[in-house]
Amino acid sequence: MSAGPAREAAAIALEDVSKRYGQTAHYAVRSIDLAIAHGSFVAMVGSSGSGKTTLLKCINRLIEPDHGAILVEGQPVSDRPAHELRRHIGYVFQGIGLFPHLSVAENIGVTPDLLGWPRPEIASRVAELLELVELPADYGARMPDALSGGQRQRIGIARALAARPGILLMDEPFGALDPITRETLGNACRHLHETLGLTTVMVTHDIFEAVLLADRIVVLRQGRIVADGTPHELLVDPPDEEVRDLMAMPLRQAGRVQALLNGAPAAVPS
Amino acid sequence: MTDGALASALRALPEYLGYHVLLSAAALALGMLLSLPLALSASRSPRLRWPLLSFVSLVQTIPGLALMALFYPILLALSLASVSLIGRGFSALGFLPALLALTLYSMLPMVRNIVTGFANLDPALIEAAHGVGSAGARRLWRVGGPWFAPAAGAGRRAAAVWVIGTATLATPVGQTSLGNYIFSGLQTENWVWVLFGCAISAILALIVDQLLALIESGIARRRKPRILAGGAALLIGVLAAAFTVLMPASRPGYVVGAKHFTAPSVLAALIGQRIEAAGLASTLRSGLGWAGVLSSFLTGHPDSLMDYSGTIWANVMRRTDNPPREAMLREMAEWLKREHDIVLVGPLGFENAYALAMRGDRAETLGIRSIADLAAHAPSLSIGSDYEFFARPEWRSLRDGYGLRFGRRREFQSTFMYRALADGDVDVISAFSSDGRIEADRLIVLDDPQQRIPPYDAILLISPRRAQDKALLSALESLVGAIPVRRMRQANFMVDRPREAVSPAAAARWLDSQSSSSPRENRIDD
Numbered sequence: 001m002s003a004g005p006a007r008e009a010a011a012i013a014l015e016d017v018s019k020r021y022g023q024t025a026h027y028a029v030r031s032i033d034l035a036i037a038h039g040s041f042v043a044m045v046g047s048s049g050s051g052k053t054t055l056l057k058c059i060n061r062l063i064e065p066d067h068g069a070i071l072v073e074g075q076p077v078s079d080r081p082a083h084e085l086r087r088h089i090g091y092v093f094q095g096i097g098l099f100p101h102l103s104v105a106e107n108i109g110v111t112p113d114l115l116g117w118p119r120p121e122i123a124s125r126v127a128e129l130l131e132l133v134e135l136p137a138d139y140g141a142r143m144p145d146a147l148s149g150g151q152r153q154r155i156g157i158a159r160a161l162a163a164r165p166g167i168l169l170m171d172e173p174f175g176a177l178d179p180i181t182r183e184t185l186g187n188a189c190r191h192l193h194e195t196l197g198l199t200t201v202m203v204t205h206d207i208f209e210a211v212l213l214a215d216r217i218v219v220l221r222q223g224r225i226v227a228d229g230t231p232h233e234l235l236v237d238p239p240d241e242e243v244r245d246l247m248a249m250p251l252r253q254a255g256r257v258q259a260l261l262n263g264a265p266a267a268v269p270s
Numbered sequence: 271m272t273d274g275a276l277a278s279a280l281r282a283l284p285e286y287l288g289y290h291v292l293l294s295a296a297a298l299a300l301g302m303l304l305s306l307p308l309a310l311s312a313s314r315s316p317r318l319r320w321p322l323l324s325f326v327s328l329v330q331t332i333p334g335l336a337l338m339a340l341f342y343p344i345l346l347a348l349s350l351a352s353v354s355l356i357g358r359g360f361s362a363l364g365f366l367p368a369l370l371a372l373t374l375y376s377m378l379p380m381v382r383n384i385v386t387g388f389a390n391l392d393p394a395l396i397e398a399a400h401g402v403g404s405a406g407a408r409r410l411w412r413v414g415g416p417w418f419a420p421a422a423g424a425g426r427r428a429a430a431v432w433v434i435g436t437a438t439l440a441t442p443v444g445q446t447s448l449g450n451y452i453f454s455g456l457q458t459e460n461w462v463w464v465l466f467g468c469a470i471s472a473i474l475a476l477i478v479d480q481l482l483a484l485i486e487s488g489i490a491r492r493r494k495p496r497i498l499a500g501g502a503a504l505l506i507g508v509l510a511a512a513f514t515v516l517m518p519a520s521r522p523g524y525v526v527g528a529k530h531f532t533a534p535s536v537l538a539a540l541i542g543q544r545i546e547a548a549g550l551a552s553t554l555r556s557g558l559g560w561a562g563v564l565s566s567f568l569t570g571h572p573d574s575l576m577d578y579s580g581t582i583w584a585n586v587m588r589r590t591d592n593p594p595r596e597a598m599l600r601e602m603a604e605w606l607k608r609e610h611d612i613v614l615v616g617p618l619g620f621e622n623a624y625a626l627a628m629r630g631d632r633a634e635t636l637g638i639r640s641i642a643d644l645a646a647h648a649p650s651l652s653i654g655s656d657y658e659f660f661a662r663p664e665w666r667s668l669r670d671g672y673g674l675r676f677g678r679r680r681e682f683q684s685t686f687m688y689r690a691l692a693d694g695d696v697d698v699i700s701a702f703s704s705d706g707r708i709e710a711d712r713l714i715v716l717d718d719p720q721q722r723i724p725p726y727d728a729i730l731l732i733s734p735r736r737a738q739d740k741a742l743l744s745a746l747e748s749l750v751g752a753i754p755v756r757r758m759r760q761a762n763f764m765v766d767r768p769r770e771a772v773s774p775a776a777a778a779r780w781l782d783s784q785s786s787s788s789p790r791e792n793r794i795d796d
Contacts, residue, residue, distance in 0.1 A: 062400055087403030097398035111402045159402065 010035035010071070011167060011199040012059055017068030019054055028054040030223040032068070036216075038166075041193050041200045043214035045207055045246070050220040052203045053094075056169055059201065060089045072167065087115055090160030090198075092170040097156065098144040104130075104155055105140030111163040129158040134188065150181035157189065161196070168193070170202040174209065186213050208250050211235070219243055275462035278773050279451060284514045287470060289446040291511035294434045294478075295504075297369055301376030301429060308377075309384035319385060326378040334375065334436040338443045341367035368440035368447070375436055376429040383425030390421075423486035427479050434475040438467065444527075448474070454535075456683060460771055478504070523551035524742060527572035531684070532762045532774070533622055533704055537576045537728065537753075539778035541746065545574075548745035573736045574746065578622055580726040582606070584663045595725045602729075611734035615743065616750035620704050620758040623726035624664050626653075627701035627713045629691060640717035644698065645672045652678035654687045654696035665700075667722045685766075704728075704755050706763025728753070757784050 014034040020027050029051040036042050044052040057063040058070055061082040070077045077085055098107050106113075108129055109122040117125070130137055133154040144152055153173060160168055173189070174182040190213050193200045204210055210217050211231045219227035219234070227234055227243045235251070238244035312319040329337070345362035352358060360366065438449030451467025454460065481500045488496030526542045542552040579602060583589050587605055603614040626641055638644050644651075653676045659665055660679065668674055676698070682690055688707050691699045701708060703715060703726070730749060736742050761777040772780075 060401065062397060083400070083403045085403075086401060091401040093394070093398055093401060095394060097394055097401070099395065099398065110404075114403050 009037065011038045011040075011073060012036040012201065013069075013071040013074075014055070014058070015069045015071075017055070017058060017065045017070060019051075019058065019063060019065045019067075027051075027223045029058075029065075029220075032223075032225060034218065034225065034228075036199060036201060038199055039197055040216055041190065041214045042202070042216045042218060043210035044201065044203045044218045044220060045205060045210045046220035047205065049222075051223040052220045053171055055220070056171055056201060056203045059167075059169060060086050060091060062086075062091075083114075087111055087163055088165050088167075090163075090165040090168040092153075092156050092160045092168070092173045094172040095176060098152055098159070100144055102144075103140065104142050104144065104147070107144065107155055108140075108158045108162050110159065115163055125162060126158075129162060132161070132192065133158045148181075149177050150185060153177060153185060154188075157185075157192070161192070166197075166199060168198045168200045170200065172203055172205070175204070175206075182209070189213065207246055208253075211247075211250055219246065275460055275771075276466070279463055279466045282450070283470070286446060286448050286450050286467075287474070288511040288515035290434070290437055290448045290471070290474065291507060292515060293365065293368055293372065293440055293445060293447060294430070294437045294474075295508045295511070297372030297433050297437070298376055298426075298430055300369070300373045301380060301433070302426065304373065305377050305380035305384065309381045309388075312381070312385050313388035322381060323385065326374075326381050329374045330378045334371065334439045335442060337374065338367050338371040338439060341370050342443060345370075363444035365445050367443050368437070368445040372433050372437055372440075376433045379425040379428035379432065380422070381425075383421045383428075387421030419489050420486065423482065423489070427482045427486075430478045430482055431475045434471060434478060438471055456685060478507075523553040524574060524736070525553050525572035527575035531702075532706075532765050533702070533728070533758060534576060535774035536758075536761050536765060536777045536781065537618065539775040540781055541574055541576065541730070541749070543775075543778055543782055544749060545742065545745050548741065550741060550745065573733050574731065574742065576618065576728055576730055578726040579617070579729050580623060580664070580724040582729075583724055590663065590667075592721060592724050595727065598725060599727065599729070606731070611737050613732040613737050613743070615730035615732060615746050617727040617729050618749055619751040619753045620728055620755035621726050622702045622704040622728055622755075622758070623723050624659060624662070625701050625703045625715045625718075625723070626668075626698055627691070627708060627715050628698050629694075630712045630714045632694075632697060633714045633716075638716065639714075640719055641668065641672050641674070641722075642717075642719055644716060645674055648674050648676045650677055651697040652676060652680060652695075653698045653700070654680045654682055654690050655700040656684045656687060657681050659700040664723050668718075671720050671722045704758045704762060706759045706761070706766050709759055710763055710767065728758075753781065757781060 012034075013036070014032050017029060017032040018027055019029050032051075032055060034055075044055060046052045054063055058065045059072070059077070061077055072085070072089070099110070102110070105123075105126045108126045112122045112125055126140055127137055130139060135151060135154055135158075139147070139151070139155075144155065147155065153176075156173070157170075160170075170189075174185055177185065186209055189200075192198070202210075202214065215230060217227070217229065217231055217234055218225055221242070227239050229237075234243065234247050238247050308322055312322045332340070342362055345360075345366055349360050349362050352360065437447050438452055440447040441449030441453045448467045448471045451463045451470070455463030455465075455467065481503050485497050485500035485504075488494065488498075488500065524542075524545050526538045526545070538554055542554055545552040579599060582602060583598060587602070593601070599614070599617065606612040606614050626644065628638065628644075633639070636643075636647055638647060655665075660681070678696075680690070680696060687696075687699050688701075688705075688711060690696045691713070692711055698716075701713065701715065707713070708715060730746055732739070732742060732746070758781075761781045764772050764777045764780065765774055
């Protein structure tokens with residue numbers, strides 16, 4: 001990956017980023033170089049422990065790397081206080097992470113509030129976002145525990161977008177949802193990404209989701225990037241066997257569904 | 271003249287309850303002000319957490335009364351330092367030590383609940399708070415605040431209940447509280463008063479607990495009316511207490527101090543009545559305990575009080591010799607004037623020395639009439655005393671002079687000490703020679719042939735602040751020599767007797783009517 005121009009043009013640039021937890025010899029991520037262009041939708045995939053979540057959290061400094069530099073909009077993230085950086089980067093949490101004691105409207109408005117927006121402006125932004133994530137306006141007064149899982153994650157996304165960030169980070173955002181909700185919400189998310197012109201980085205272990213939503217897939221294994229390309233590139237020309245297996249899975253499943261439709265018996269192929 | 275116990279208890283209620291509420295509210299407010307920032311910083315710094323939690327737990331292991339008492343020497347030293355620095359002191363007894371002790375007491379539940387509330391915060395929520403860009407105190411408040419509110423609320427309620435209960439122990443350090451019912455009641459075996467004090471204190475604790483619970487549920491469920499209603503009720507309670515208690519203080523009265531024993535309370539009431547008979551205002555400051563009475567003069571309060579010559583001779587002047595009564599009084603008056611500008615008005619006319627007493631029948635059986643006789647039997651006898659006696663120089667002097675070695679030593683609250691003697695639990699007690707129970711219980715006061723016990727004349731003192739106050743002096747001079755020991759015993763017994771007991775004030779009125787009819791009767795010594 002070339003530095004220089006990529007570094008300048010990228011919305012997010014990671015240069016030689018390494019992170020170890022404690023004093024172990026095992027690296028969570030090791031010597032990662034990655035430039036993410038403005039407006040791209042990047043999925044980071046890999047099995048548990050591959051380092052994808054660590055990498056994501058390094059971007060908004062929820063985790064501080066031991067080594068390397070991270071630039072957001074060309075500026076090193078360590079140049080300003082972590083909380084200021086985070087107020088300008090939307091973050092959707094694994095397991096949703098809504099504040100249970102705050103109403104839906106307060107949850108959505110929490111970052112604008114921290115940024116010191118005037119109250120009326122926060123209120124109109126909350127209404128706007130509820131519409132954007134396709135929830136009725138009167139949901140603002142509800143408490144999070146009165147909502148379904150899918151509705152809650154819609155609020156999670158609305159909260160991440162509240163302060164109009166250019167960058168949206170998502171950590172397995174749909175992992176806890178049923179398949180139908182997952183698909184609907186994934187599509188809604190992709191739609192928002194386009195209409196708002198976001199740069200989106202999504203961590204997922206669901207290769208289906210990655211293939212269908214992202215325009216670039218980064219595969220991690222044991223803290224290193226082992227594949228990086230468009231879904232098409234990785235499907236057609238995987239760099240190694242493991243990536244081939246990984247990418248083949250959606251195709252295989254789609255093939256079996258197709259075979260079922262064609263009248264084949266519903267047996268597991270040997 | 272005899273007061274119904276309940277009627278007299280109700281009459282004292284506004285004052286006792288008012289002080290109790292003010293004291294508890296001040297201690298809780300101060301405790302909260304200290305606990306919140308301390309607990310919040312301890313939540314963030316493990317290095318602070320351990321020492322803070324240990325400290326507040328340690329405080330909790332000190333008995334409440336001892337904690338208040340411990341503040342007395344500290345505050346006294348501070349007050350004396352302030353006198354020498356800026357010429358003004360403050361009272362080391364009363365409100366201040368009670369407030370400080372209760373404040374410390376209130377901190378454990380509040381600090382611990384906030385700290386554990388934070389420790390139990392869901393890490394995912396903390397990360398979420400970080401993720402949305404919260405920082406520092408705002409993060410703690412945004413995420414933690416409402417989250418730990420129930421835990422902190424429970425801590426607050428526990429603290430309130432503890433403080434309101436423990437505030438009854440403020441009475442012995444001279445702070446009027448509901449404890450006055452309990453301590454006076456114990457002293458005079460007025461069980462109605464004891465129960466009344468306990469009940470009112472418990473009801474107060476329950477009401478405050480429920481009001482705090484109302485506020486808490488208002489916070490948790492975001493119902494403003496509940497928060498406002500609870501807050502308003504608490505505020506009204508405190509304001510009403512302040513109004514009740516602080517209004518009478520607007521009359522510029524002379525403050526009369528009294529130890530929390532029968533004779534001193536009766537005499538304090540009598541002194542107050544004499545001051546008022548002279549057309550001046552007076553306030554009783556009852557419940558001053560221990561030897562702290564004279565020291566409390568030095569820091570400004572009260573204006574007048576009675577004490578015993580032997581106490582001042584031994585404890586204040588640190589004298590161990592035993593001169594004749596007249597010489598001792600003369601020397602004491604000079605010393606007090608010279609050293610502290612305290613005016614010794616004169617002896618009241620009776621003595622209230624420590625004395626060893628036995629049941630008449632028992633003494634006769636054993637053939638004991640004097641302490642010298644007692645010494646031979648002592649190893650097979652048990653002695654009961656109040657909490658003070660064995661620590662006093664008189665006891666050491668008796669023990670060493672007569673070679674007293676008792677088989678067993680027990681300490682009692684003085685009422686129970688007389689009971690123990692009557693029931694045969696102990697054989698000898700350290701009585702006070704003016705105690706009404708000596709005659710009532712047919713006790714024999716043992717002779718002191720070696721004159722080991724110094725004279726304990728009741729004497730009247732005026733504080734340095736009022737040293738030049740002619741009006742006060744002339745109001746009190748009429749009491750000099752006016753109270754013979756027999757009258758004092760009768761007055762004491764009127765208060766102490768199990769049936770038809772009267773208030774100290776009523777006994778004082780009786781005493782006043784007696785002494786004016788036959789002034790300057792000679793002292794009678796045992």
